[in-house]
Amino acid sequence: MSDVVGYELEGRVAVLTIDNPPVNALGIAVREGLVTQIDRAGADNSADAIVILGAGRTFPAGADIREFDQPTREPHLIAVVDHLDTVKKPVVAAIHGTALGGGLELTLGCHFRVAAPGARMGTPEVNLGIFPGAAGTQRLPRVAGLDHALELIVLGKPIGAAIAKDYGIVDAIIEGDLRAGAVAFAEKIVADGAPRAISSEPRNGVGSPEDHAETIAKYRDLANRRMRGQDSPHQAIDSVIDGLTMPYPDAVAADRKRFETCKNSGQSQALRYAFFAEREVSKIPDIGKDVVPREIASTGVIGAGTMGRGIVISLADSGFPVTVVETSQEAVDNGMVEIAKTYDGMIKRGRIDEAEKDKRLVRITGAVGFAALGAADLVIEAAFEDLDVKKQIFGELDAIAKPGAILATNTSYMDIDAIAAATSRPEDVIGLHYFVPANAMRLLEVVRPEKSAPDAIATGMTLAKKTSKIGVLARVCHGFIANRSRLPLVREATFLVEEGASPAQVDAVLTGLGMPMGPLAVSDLSGLDVSWRMRQSLADEHDPEERYMHLADRMCERGRFGIKAGKGWYSYEDGGSRPMPDPETEAIAMEVAREHGTVRREISDEEIRERCLYAAINEGAKILDEGIAARASDIDVMWLYGFGYPRWRGGIMFTADEIGLDRIYGRVKEFHAEHGKLWAPSPLLARLAEEGSRFTR
Ligand code: 3H9
Numbered sequence: 001m002s003d004v005v006g007y008e009l010e011g012r013v014a015v016l017t018i019d020n021p022p023v024n025a026l027g028i029a030v031r032e033g034l035v036t037q038i039d040r041a042g043a044d045n046s047a048d049a050i051v052i053l054g055a056g057r058t059f060p061a062g063a064d065i066r067e068f069d070q071p072t073r074e075p076h077l078i079a080v081v082d083h084l085d086t087v088k089k090p091v092v093a094a095i096h097g098t099a100l101g102g103g104l105e106l107t108l109g110c111h112f113r114v115a116a117p118g119a120r121m122g123t124p125e126v127n128l129g130i131f132p133g134a135a136g137t138q139r140l141p142r143v144a145g146l147d148h149a150l151e152l153i154v155l156g157k158p159i160g161a162a163i164a165k166d167y168g169i170v171d172a173i174i175e176g177d178l179r180a181g182a183v184a185f186a187e188k189i190v191a192d193g194a195p196r197a198i199s200s201e202p203r204n205g206v207g208s209p210e211d212h213a214e215t216i217a218k219y220r221d222l223a224n225r226r227m228r229g230q231d232s233p234h235q236a237i238d239s240v241i242d243g244l245t246m247p248y249p250d251a252v253a254a255d256r257k258r259f260e261t262c263k264n265s266g267q268s269q270a271l272r273y274a275f276f277a278e279r280e281v282s283k284i285p286d287i288g289k290d291v292v293p294r295e296i297a298s299t300g301v302i303g304a305g306t307m308g309r310g311i312v313i314s315l316a317d318s319g320f321p322v323t324v325v326e327t328s329q330e331a332v333d334n335g336m337v338e339i340a341k342t343y344d345g346m347i348k349r350g351r352i353d354e355a356e357k358d359k360r361l362v363r364i365t366g367a368v369g370f371a372a373l374g375a376a377d378l379v380i381e382a383a384f385e386d387l388d389v390k391k392q393i394f395g396e397l398d399a400i401a402k403p404g405a406i407l408a409t410n411t412s413y414m415d416i417d418a419i420a421a422a423t424s425r426p427e428d429v430i431g432l433h434y435f436v437p438a439n440a441m442r443l444l445e446v447v448r449p450e451k452s453a454p455d456a457i458a459t460g461m462t463l464a465k466k467t468s469k470i471g472v473l474a475r476v477c478h479g480f481i482a483n484r485s486r487l488p489l490v491r492e493a494t495f496l497v498e499e500g501a502s503p504a505q506v507d508a509v510l511t512g513l514g515m516p517m518g519p520l521a522v523s524d525l526s527g528l529d530v531s532w533r534m535r536q537s538l539a540d541e542h543d544p545e546e547r548y549m550h551l552a553d554r555m556c557e558r559g560r561f562g563i564k565a566g567k568g569w570y571s572y573e574d575g576g577s578r579p580m581p582d583p584e585t586e587a588i589a590m591e592v593a594r595e596h597g598t599v600r601r602e603i604s605d606e607e608i609r610e611r612c613l614y615a616a617i618n619e620g621a622k623i624l625d626e627g628i629a630a631r632a633s634d635i636d637v638m639w640l641y642g643f644g645y646p647r648w649r650g651g652i653m654f655t656a657d658e659i660g661l662d663r664i665y666g667r668v669k670e671f672h673a674e675h676g677k678l679w680a681p682s683p684l685l686a687r688l689a690e691e692g693s694r695f696t697r
Pocket of ligand 1: 022023025061062063064065066077078098100101102103105124125128131132133134136276279280
């Protein structure tokens with residue numbers, strides 16, 4: 001009857017089991033199978049009630065997102081959900097795992113819902129640029145009330161079974177065997193003659209938009225603040241409002257049109273792309289599932305500076321014992337005090353309690369000298385960015401680390417092959433490039449040196465997962481994927497200021513694209529001296545034919561290191577962090593322009609957008625072409641998680657595809673002619689543009 005929806009009788013209850021691994025997505029075969037088996041159960045004289053559940057790890061986790069690129073095939077999920085209203089026997093959804101999106105909407109069509117204690121449910125559609133499009137925006141408010149429904153629909157965060165019961169979404173939580181419990185629940189409904197609860201029929205009316213004005217305004221405001229620039233939360237709210245002003249069938253019909261518009265929007269395409277990019281990133285073409293990551297039972301971190309401490313906290317938060325070493329007891333003590341302060345901050349924000357802080361602190365041991373790292377399975381070096389220092393550290397580590405330990409460096413741009421060569425075991429050396437603050441930022445760039453063993457790399461990627469991070473693999477080059485692809489954007493931003501734009505204009509163009517902060521405000525925050533030091537260390541390698549960031553150097557020479565100095569690209573009053581335009585920046589820019597023959601002029605927002613973005617895209621193309629990144633989407637994941645690039649734009653490489661590579665290539669060639677060598681077009685960009693092709697699939 002159906003390959004993907006099973007039918008069995010348990011006593012006088014028909015049990016329909018959706019079996020469509022991995023997440024029982026509600027693709028066309030499942031929708032057809034459900035209608036067939038629901039009708040069969042309706043007509044089956046041996047069945048008095050119906051239970052719908054999911055096989056394997058979960059109740060359906062939503063519609064099949066892969067189908068969204070094709071025209072919808074009937075039966076639409078709305079039709080399946082609405083069909084349940086007509087079934088005369090009680091239908092019970094038995095939820096385990098994650099009933100998300102269309103999965104939760106399917107349960108709302110059922111007359112009763114029971115759940116395993118660990119089940120989670122929600123409507124995360126806004127994260128895909130859509131909204132619950134199978135009548136969820138109509139039925140959820142009727143079941144859970146408008147406030148709870150908007151919370152789920154607009155914020156897109158799943159809730160656990162206990163909260164779902166409080167909200168009235170779940171009728172009972174079943175301890176123990178869910179299937180048996182659901183069948184017993186259905187039998188009791190039949191025995192009690194309990195009426196079917198049909199969620200398209202409002203029990204106490206739904207109220208008017210005026211009745212709910214305050215609640216609606218609250219969620220509009222939350223959507224604006226938490227999902228800036230994103231359309232779908234507002235479409236979701238409009239759809240909920242339709243349900244307050246129209247009869248159910250009309251509201252659902254309006255929803256369907258609205259849903260199609262959302263689904264076909266550029267934002268939704270970008271968000272769906274990001275969803276799959278994020279899952280693709282852990283697949284390494286030449287390291288298969290047969291490569292077993294090494295066991296990590298204990299860890300060590302070298303350095304208790306800002307970065308080292310963040311790494312220590314990240315490890316301890318995920319349950320790893322960690323030894324942090326410094327060169328003096330004073331440095332160890334300072335580090336431990338700062339770590340405790342970070343936990344106090346988490347307590348203040350309500351993220352953890354005192355007991356949890358103590359639990360995490362117990363996992364952290366401070367020590368002086370490397371000898372304490374002899375038992376660690378993984379050591380992460382977070383020392384000063386100096387190649388000689390790092391080589392020396394790795395030489396010493398080599399002498400004390402146990403055989404098979406992973407020796408990782410947190411360098412953000414250095415030659416890890418050279419660092420690995422300082423040991424007798426380069427196969428154990430990898431890069432683990434964290435982003436500040438390391439305990440909070442979700443990106444982890446796992447760097448793969450030439451001689452690293454596949455299981456060492458697999459261990460790095462697994463560590464990312466175990467510490468709730470997104471691991472993205474990069475090969476060795478200066479700056480790896482993240483910093484190498486971002487540098488050209490920052491470089492152009494500073495050149496544009498030299499040429500006549502104000503920092504505020506440059507930053508406004510980039511925040512206008514949806515980035516949370518402009519590049520110059522970010523430089524002020526992280527400190528202009530960081531990249532100044534890097535430029536100084538690379539002074540010997542600078543190609544005189546390449547334009548140089550004289551202005552950024554000059555800012556540092558004048559002590560304008562950013563927020564910590566009270567002045568950088570902007571000035572900051574009274575130790576605050578609110579950027580204020582500073583005429584001195586313009587005066588310095590004019591001075592540098594004069595010295596280097598730069599003609600200052602009025603610069604359009606369009607030029608700022610193109611130069612900053614296209615410079616990064618051109619570099620991204622080179623990174624891809626050289627095999628530093630395995631796929632264009634890996635570069636995009638870096639930008640989403642490392643630099644706050646708006647998810648609804650997919651990432652820089654996806655944005656490039658949407659703009660059109662021929663247009664970008666054309667502009668890159670023009671900028672090359674105008675600004676010289678740094679703009680040399682990527683051969684890959686040239687080829688794909690000529691073929692009319694894309695970076696991403
Ligand atoms: C929706 O429902 C619209 C409706 O309102 C209206 C319709 C008309 N479709 O994440 P994982 C794949 S929109 C297709 O690694 P986990 C995923 O790509 C949907 N494929 O596992 C991966 O494939 P592969 C609303 C999907 O345990 C594999 O399953 N629902 C879907 O870490 C395993 O995934 C959502 O937005 C899907 N819906 O997390 C929920 N979901 O192995 C989206 C997953 O080839 N899903 N796959 O790489 C999730 O949040 C997580 O996958 C979940 C499991 C929490 C379920």
